[in-house]
Every structure is written in C-alpha cells, then in structure tokens.
Amino acid sequence: MTIGIKSASNVRSLKQCVPVTFNYDVHFTRGLFELNNPLLAQVLTAAGDSPKKVLAVVDAGLMPHQPALLDNLAAYAEFYRDALIFVQQPAIVPGGEAAKNDPQLVEQLHHIIDRAGLCRHSYILAIGGGAVLDMAGYAAATAHRGIRLIRVPTTVLAQNDSGVGVKNGINAFGKKNFLGTFAPPYAVLNDLDFLTTLDDRNWRSGIAEAVKVALIKDADFFDFITRHAPALVQRDMQAMQELIYRCAQLHLEHITTSGDPFEKGSSRPLDFGHWAAHKLEQLTNYNLRHGEAVAIGIALDSTYSYLIGLLAKSDWQQILNTLQALGFSLYVPELVAQLHQLEHPDYLFRGLREFQEHLGGELTLMLLEKIGKGVEVHHVDLLVYERAIALLQHHNQLGE
Amino acid sequence: MTIGIKSASNVRSLKQCVPVTFNYDVHFTRGLFELNNPLLAQVLTAAGDSPKKVLAVVDAGLMPHQPALLDNLAAYAEFYRDALIFVQQPAIVPGGEAAKNDPQLVEQLHHIIDRAGLCRHSYILAIGGGAVLDMAGYAAATAHRGIRLIRVPTTVLAQNDSGVGVKNGINAFGKKNFLGTFAPPYAVLNDLDFLTTLDDRNWRSGIAEAVKVALIKDADFFDFITRHAPALVQRDMQAMQELIYRCAQLHLEHITTSGDPFEKGSSRPLDFGHWAAHKLEQLTNYNLRHGEAVAIGIALDSTYSYLIGLLAKSDWQQILNTLQALGFSLYVPELVAQLHQLEHPDYLFRGLREFQEHLGGELTLMLLEKIGKGVEVHHVDLLVYERAIALLQHHNQLGE
Numbered sequence: 001m002t003i004g005i006k007s008a009s010n011v012r013s014l015k016q017c018v019p020v021t022f023n024y025d026v027h028f029t030r031g032l033f034e035l036n037n038p039l040l041a042q043v044l045t046a047a048g049d050s051p052k053k054v055l056a057v058v059d060a061g062l063m064p065h066q067p068a069l070l071d072n073l074a075a076y077a078e079f080y081r082d083a084l085i086f087v088q089q090p091a092i093v094p095g096g097e098a099a100k101n102d103p104q105l106v107e108q109l110h111h112i113i114d115r116a117g118l119c120r121h122s123y124i125l126a127i128g129g130g131a132v133l134d135m136a137g138y139a140a141a142t143a144h145r146g147i148r149l150i151r152v153p154t155t156v157l158a159q160n161d162s163g164v165g166v167k168n169g170i171n172a173f174g175k176k177n178f179l180g181t182f183a184p185p186y187a188v189l190n191d192l193d194f195l196t197t198l199d200d201r202n203w204r205s206g207i208a209e210a211v212k213v214a215l216i217k218d219a220d221f222f223d224f225i226t227r228h229a230p231a232l233v234q235r236d237m238q239a240m241q242e243l244i245y246r247c248a249q250l251h252l253e254h255i256t257t258s259g260d261p262f263e264k265g266s267s268r269p270l271d272f273g274h275w276a277a278h279k280l281e282q283l284t285n286y287n288l289r290h291g292e293a294v295a296i297g298i299a300l301d302s303t304y305s306y307l308i309g310l311l312a313k314s315d316w317q318q319i320l321n322t323l324q325a326l327g328f329s330l331y332v333p334e335l336v337a338q339l340h341q342l343e344h345p346d347y348l349f350r351g352l353r354e355f356q357e358h359l360g361g362e363l364t365l366m367l368l369e370k371i372g373k374g375v376e377v378h379h380v381d382l383l384v385y386e387r388a389i390a391l392l393q394h395h396n397q398l399g400e
Numbered sequence: 401m402t403i404g405i406k407s408a409s410n411v412r413s414l415k416q417c418v419p420v421t422f423n424y425d426v427h428f429t430r431g432l433f434e435l436n437n438p439l440l441a442q443v444l445t446a447a448g449d450s451p452k453k454v455l456a457v458v459d460a461g462l463m464p465h466q467p468a469l470l471d472n473l474a475a476y477a478e479f480y481r482d483a484l485i486f487v488q489q490p491a492i493v494p495g496g497e498a499a500k501n502d503p504q505l506v507e508q509l510h511h512i513i514d515r516a517g518l519c520r521h522s523y524i525l526a527i528g529g530g531a532v533l534d535m536a537g538y539a540a541a542t543a544h545r546g547i548r549l550i551r552v553p554t555t556v557l558a559q560n561d562s563g564v565g566v567k568n569g570i571n572a573f574g575k576k577n578f579l580g581t582f583a584p585p586y587a588v589l590n591d592l593d594f595l596t597t598l599d600d601r602n603w604r605s606g607i608a609e610a611v612k613v614a615l616i617k618d619a620d621f622f623d624f625i626t627r628h629a630p631a632l633v634q635r636d637m638q639a640m641q642e643l644i645y646r647c648a649q650l651h652l653e654h655i656t657t658s659g660d661p662f663e664k665g666s667s668r669p670l671d672f673g674h675w676a677a678h679k680l681e682q683l684t685n686y687n688l689r690h691g692e693a694v695a696i697g698i699a700l701d702s703t704y705s706y707l708i709g710l711l712a713k714s715d716w717q718q719i720l721n722t723l724q725a726l727g728f729s730l731y732v733p734e735l736v737a738q739l740h741q742l743e744h745p746d747y748l749f750r751g752l753r754e755f756q757e758h759l760g761g762e763l764t765l766m767l768l769e770k771i772g773k774g775v776e777v778h779h780v781d782l783l784v785y786e787r788a789i790a791l792l793q794h795h796n797q798l799g800e
Contacts, residue, residue: 010429010437011427011429011439012428012645013426013428014425014426014652015423015425016422016423016424016564016584016652016656017422017656018421018422018424018566018661019420019421019656019661020420020421020422020661021417021418021420022416022418023416023417023418024418025413025414026413027411027412028412028413029410037410048761110572110573110578110579111573114572114575114578117757118757119756119757119759119760119761120664120759120761121666121760122760141581142542142579142581143578143579144578144580144757144759144760145567145569145581145582145662145663164416167545169545172510172514173510173514177545178510178514178544179542179543181542181546181581182545182546249414252414252416255416255418256416256419262420262545262546263545266521356519357518357519359519359520359544360520360522360544361519361520
C-alpha cells in the first residue's frame with residue numbers, strides 16, 4: 001500500500017460536523033387519561049396552540065385489563081379538543097413480541113399515517129408494553145423521516161427501561177431488533193395506574209432491569225431493591241414507584257453522559273446480562289419475558305464474574321439471593337440443551353457473536369467487579385461459562 | 401380546560417437532553433478505484449486497522465458506461481486487502497427513481513446484510529445516482545439501527561446536493577420520500593471521473609441545485625454560474641468541478657449552521673423551488689429528472705416572487721436567462737393540465753399541501769428577495785401562481 005501511491009494532495013476535502021440535540025421529558029403521573037389530568041394536553045400544546053393531530057396505537061394486551069381505556073381516550077380528546085384530535089379510532093395492535101415479529105404491522109401504521117395526513121408535527125401516541133412502543137416507534141421514526149412519538153409505557157419494563165430510551169425496532173431474520181433506528185421520543189408519560197392490572201410475571205419482569213442498572217452503577221439502589229424485595233413481591237406501589245423512578249433516572253443519565261447515545265462504538269455498558277438474555281428469549285420462543293431472561297443473564301454473568309475471581313463470593317450470593325427473593329427463576333434448560341454443538345443455531349454461545357454483530361466491532365461485555373460497579377471485558381472463556389451454567393443448574397436443583 | 405384540574409405537583413418529571421454529534425468528510429478526487437488512489441482504503445482504515453467488511457451496492461445505470469467498474473472494484477479490494485473485504489459480489493440495483501419505488505430492494509439489501517453478517521462497524525459502499533444512494537442509505541440506516549454508509553455519488557446532482565446531506569429515503573403511497581430517516585453518512589467520496597459518461601440530461605440536471613442554492617445564499621456563486629453557463633453546456637470539467645465543490649460546500653454549511661439539521665421545525669430553507677418540483681416529478685411519472693423539475697420550480701417561484709413585487713424584474717429575467725442558457729426547459733404541460741380541479745390528485749397545487757405535510761407544521765416556502773437572498777413566507781396566492789404559470793407558458797412559446 002505504499003508503492004506508486006498518488007499524492008493525497010490530489011484530494012480536496014470538506015469536513016462536516018453536524019451537532020444535533022434531542023430534548024424530551026419523562027413525566028410520572030397517575031390517571032393519565034382522566035379528565036382532570038391535563039398533562040397530555042399540556043405536552044401537546046407546549047409546541048403551539050392549535051389542536052394537534054394524534055394517532056393512538058394501543059397494545060391489544062391492555063384491552064381485557066383496561067376495558068374503559070378507549071372510552072377514556074375518546075372522552076379525553078373531546079374534553080381537551082383544543083389540544084388534540086384523534087385522526088381515527090385507535091389502532092389496536094398485538095402486544096408482546098408478536099408486535100415486533102410481524103413486519104406488516106409497521107406497514108399498516110404507515111398506511112394509516114399516509115391516509116390520515118399525519119406530518120412531522122403530528123403525534124403517534126403509543127400506549128402499551130415495550131414491544132408495542134418499539135414497533136410503533138419504528139413506524140413513527142421512518143414515516144416522513146420522523147413523526148413525533150409520545151410513549152405511554154404500561155409495563156414496569158417499559159416505564160423504567162425500554163420506554164425511556166432512544167431506540168426502537170422490530171425483529172427480522174430471527175434476530176431481535178434487526179431493524180430499527182435511534183430516535184428519541186418527543187415525550188414519555190409514565191402512568192403508574194397501568195401497573196395495577198399487570199399479571200405477576202409482567203410486574204416482576206421489569207424489576208430485572210432495575211437490578212441490572214443498580215448492579216453496574218449504584219450499590220445504594222441495589223441495597224434498596226434487596227430491602228424492598230418482599231414489598232415488591234407483594235406489589236407495594238410505593239416501592240415500585242421509587243424503583244421505576246430511580247431506574248429511569250439512571251438510564252437517562254447514562255444516555256446523556258455516556259458520550260455515545262447512538263452507540264457508534266463497540267460498547268454498550270447498560271447491557272449487562274443481555275447477551276444471554278437475548279439468545280434465551282429466542283431459544284425459548286419468547287416464552288421467557290425479556291426481564292425474566294435478563295434475570296437469568298444477570299445471574300449467569302455474575303456467576304461468571306465470581307468464577308474468574310472478579311467478584312467477591314458474598315456479592316455473588318447476595319445477587320442470586322435478591323433475584324430469587326424477587327421471584328425470578330435463574331435457570332432454564334435452554335442454557336444447556338445445545339451446549340456442545342458449536343455450529344448449531346440454538347447454541348447459547350452463538351448469542352455472544354450475535355451480540356457482537358448487532359453492535360459491531362470488538363466483542364465488549366460488561367461484567368461485575370463488585371455490586372454497583374461494572375467492568376468491560378473483550379474476551380471470555382467458554383469453559384468457565386459452562387461451569388457457571390452448571391452452578392446455576394445446581395443452585396436451581398437445590399432450590400426445588 | 402381550567403376547572404377541576406389536578407395540581408401539576410402530582411407529576412414528577414425528568415428532563416432529558418441527548419447531544420449527538422455526527423462527523424463526516426466529503427472528499428473530492430478522481431480515479432477513486434484506481435490502484436494508485438488510496439483514498440477509500442484510508443477512509444476505511446481510519447477507524448482501526450483490521451480489514452473492514454464492505455457490501456458494495458451499485459447503480460445498474462452505471463453498467464453500460466463503466467464496463468470496467470466491477471473488475472476495478474475487485475482489483476481494488478485485492479490490492480487493498482488489508483483495508484477491506486467485499487462480503488459478496490456487488491449488489492446491482494436499478495438506477496433512477498425505480499430504486500426508490502420498489503420496497504423489495506430495501507428488503508433484499510437487509511437480507512444480504514443479515515446473511516453476510518454485517519454489523520454497525522461494517523460498511524455499505526453505495527455507488528450511483530442520488531436515488532440509489534437514498535435507497536441504499538435507508539437500508540443501511542435501518543439495519544442494526546445503522547450500518548456505516550459510504551456514498552460514492554456518480555451524478556452531478558448527487559455529488560453537489562443529495563449525496564452530501566443527512567437524509568435517505570424511498571417513495572411510498574405515491575409520495576416521494578415518504579419513508580426515510582435522517583442519518584448522516586460515514587463519508588462521501590466524490591469522483592469527478594464518473595461525470596464524463598453522464599448523458600447531457602443528467603449532466604445538466606444537477607446544475608439546477610447549484611442554481612437554487614446560489615439564488616438563496618450566494619450572489620457571487622450565481623454570477624459564476626451565469627458566466628460559466630456556456631462552458632458548463634460544453635461540459636467543461638474545470639467549471640463543473642468548481643460548481644460542484646461550491647454547491648456542496650454551501651449545502652454542508654447550511655446543514656451545520658441552520659440549527660435544525662434534522663428538520664424538526666417547519667422550515668426547509670434549502671428547498672427553494674422544490675414544492676412544485678416534487679409534484680411535477682410525480683405528475684410526469686418521473687420522466688422529468690429531479691433537477692429538470694427543480695429548474696422549473698425555481699423558474700415558477702422566481703416568477704411568483706417577481707409578480708408579488710418581492711423580486712426585481714431584472715433579477716427575475718437574469719434567472720430565467722441563466723436557466724435557459726444552461727439548457728433547461730422552464731415549462732411542462734403538467735403545470736396547467738389539471739389546474740382547475742381542486743380535489744384532483746394530479747392538481748399541481750396539491751403539491752403545496754403535500755410539501756407542508758411532509759415537513760409538518762405551518763406552510764413555509766422560500767421565495768426570492770433578490771439574487772442571493774431568499775425569504776420565507778407562510779401564505780401564497782394561487783391566483784398569482786396561475787399568472788406565473790401563464791407567464792412561463794408564454795415565455796416558452798416565445799422560445800420555441
């Protein structure tokens with residue numbers, strides 16, 4: 001590459017620097033669609049007075065639990081007609097991972113956006129779990145290069161983690177979030193009242209992300225979670241409110257201060273425990289909730305951290321104890337089923353390569369140095385991971 | 401909205417601010433894929449040493465004119481094998497607006513990206529006209545939330561305008577760029593040699609964007625274009641090189657300094673003449689090249705600016721003269737065909753609403769105060785626009 005090279009002086013260059021700042025508020029409220037709660041109307045009219053065009057996209061999973069939701073939305077729009085106009089009936093879309101596995105849903109939303117004449121100053125009001133918010137967010141981000149998205153997360157997971165961040169996405173080619181963009185929302189409206197009707201699995205599932213961020217960033221918060229584990233299991237709303245607020249806050253701080261909010265580098269420090277979690281979701285055909293898979297991923301990477309001498313035994317035990325006190329299972333058969341078939345697509349450790357491929361560049365995993373402090377590594381020892389899995393299996397058998 | 405309202409003190413809020421900076425270089429070179437030109441290899445290895453995975457996407461329209469292109473690419477990759485690896489044969493895609501009208505092309509690129517295991521640190525090397533760059537850019541931006549895009553624009557239009565900006569997109573629902581994102585490229589490599597094989601229409605077409613940006617921002621540049629119109633018509637490469645460089649530079653400066661690179665507001669100051677241009681492209685089934693339509697749009701909005709007393713007659717005449725000296729037609733029958741059918745989808749003035757809808761918010765059009773200075777307006781008089789069209793028609797008949 002050094003012989004006979006043209007002088008670089010033949011090249012003229014313009015250096016381009018594009019600074020972009022995205023601002024959005026995450027509000028915590030109750031009774032979001034009650035007529036005496038002006039929050040949504042205020043958020044909409046903050047950008048000018050005239051009534052805004054809004055398309056509501058609603059998670060079908062809410063319907064049995066929130067039978068009055070559609071009526072409440074209609075009444076809200078009627079009462080606050082100076083602030084918003086629903087361009088049509090809410091679009092009801094399947095909840096859970098199904099929302100992200102059917103590419104036609106995005107197309108259908110694009111059709112509605114076109115027919116209704118929504119523009120970049122119109123709003124998608126997405127109400128539901130993280131999967132619905134991700135799918136609706138992707139549709140919003142790609143129509144007219146970005147229609148404003150207001151997220152109303154209705155699960156713990158979405159309120160404290162996925163719903164407050166800057167990503168959207170759907171699955172493709174059997175890979176989670178293969179398609180998507182970085183697109184901060186216009187606003188996030190967290191209504192605690194939605195959590196009262198969650199089933200226990202979904203209530204619990206989202207707590208895993210709080211455990212995750214506490215373990216890598218905030219020992220005091222982990223201590224809070226450990227102390228309040230019984231209250232959380234008993235569905236104490238005050239404890240959950242604090243957990244969600246602090247988790248969302250740590251998440252938002254990380255996005256702002258990481259220096260890489262759109263993940264151009266190889267590192268994704270918040271994704272502790274997530275390489276295995278993503279793969280386990282797929283291997284269990286999404287029978288595991290994301291948070292349930294994250295709990296296992298946390299247990300696995302904490303155990304690995306302990307086995308390589310990075311994490312003290314007492315910290316490791318406290319982590320497993322807290323996860324179990326919260327009601328999480330820390331083992332599924334998919335951890336070992338295909339353990340020794342290196343090229344098999346169901347092989348757990350292919351998840352490492354898929355994790356690396358999705359983000360790009362060098363493999364970068366977060367491990368634990370102690371509770372409250374993560375540390376990044378670029379190489380792992382699969383034999384040690386197998387021992388970690390065996391330990392979790394053993395732990396699981398003892399617990400039964 | 402003021403009676404019985406809950407106190408806002410019930411709401412806790414977190415304010416989120418996400419600063420993101422995008423840097424990219426626009427290089428001007430010749431013989432980009434000659435073995436003695438290290439530019440591409442240097443751009444790829446600037447981010448680290450190991451050979452980078454690259455998928456080339458090539459405009460089929462280049463094939464007849466650049467018969468050695470694929471061989472040159474292969475030889476380049478062989479010579480610079482420490483810098484890049486093509487993950488497969490280049491993907492040849494239809495050129496021109498066809499690239500943006502077939503949604504399957506984006507899907508096909510996503511398939512290839514998946515199969516080839518491209519990640520966020522891999523590269524799409526898109527070689528072609530603006531439409532191919534837009535389509536490939538959309539595919540790149542949405543896979544893994546953004547694979548790096550290196551644009552190699554091969555037309556005047558793409559080298560001085562669309563290829564250096566921060567947008568991508570495809571058409572849907574009969575609307576130009578209905579789907580797309582804001583996603584700055586990783587780098588832009590402008591190779592003048594590609595221009596030698598352009599037909600006269602494509603050579604000329606891109607000059608319209610230079611006229612546009614000169615008219616709204618830089619009287620000296622417009623004077624340069626006027627003086628060099630004969631040389632440009634005779635395909636003088638030196639004049640074209642200067643025109644492209646200055647046009648790209650003004651474009652890039654605008655993106656950086658506008659304060660709104662991702663167009664969150666209602667204003668799109670660079671889109672002088674574009675509301676009619678977009679509609680005319682559609683009305684002529686894309687038989688008009690984008691630049692040809694822009695020339696007509698410029699003539700129309702300049703004439704309107706003159707008729708409402710904003711623009712001096714001498715400036716107006718100079719604009720029409722320069723456009724005609726460059727070889728542009730300033731009239732097509734589609735300007736009047738459906739003039740009086742207000743609800744007809746082929747009605748030119750529906751383009752005003754579509755322009756507004758695409759961007760969102762208040763209608764904001766750029767008009768001319770004088771050569772080199774645009775001014776934004778929010779209301780237009782369709783009767784005056786009809787007179788402007790009649791003037792262009794008259795002008796056209798005189799010219800025949």
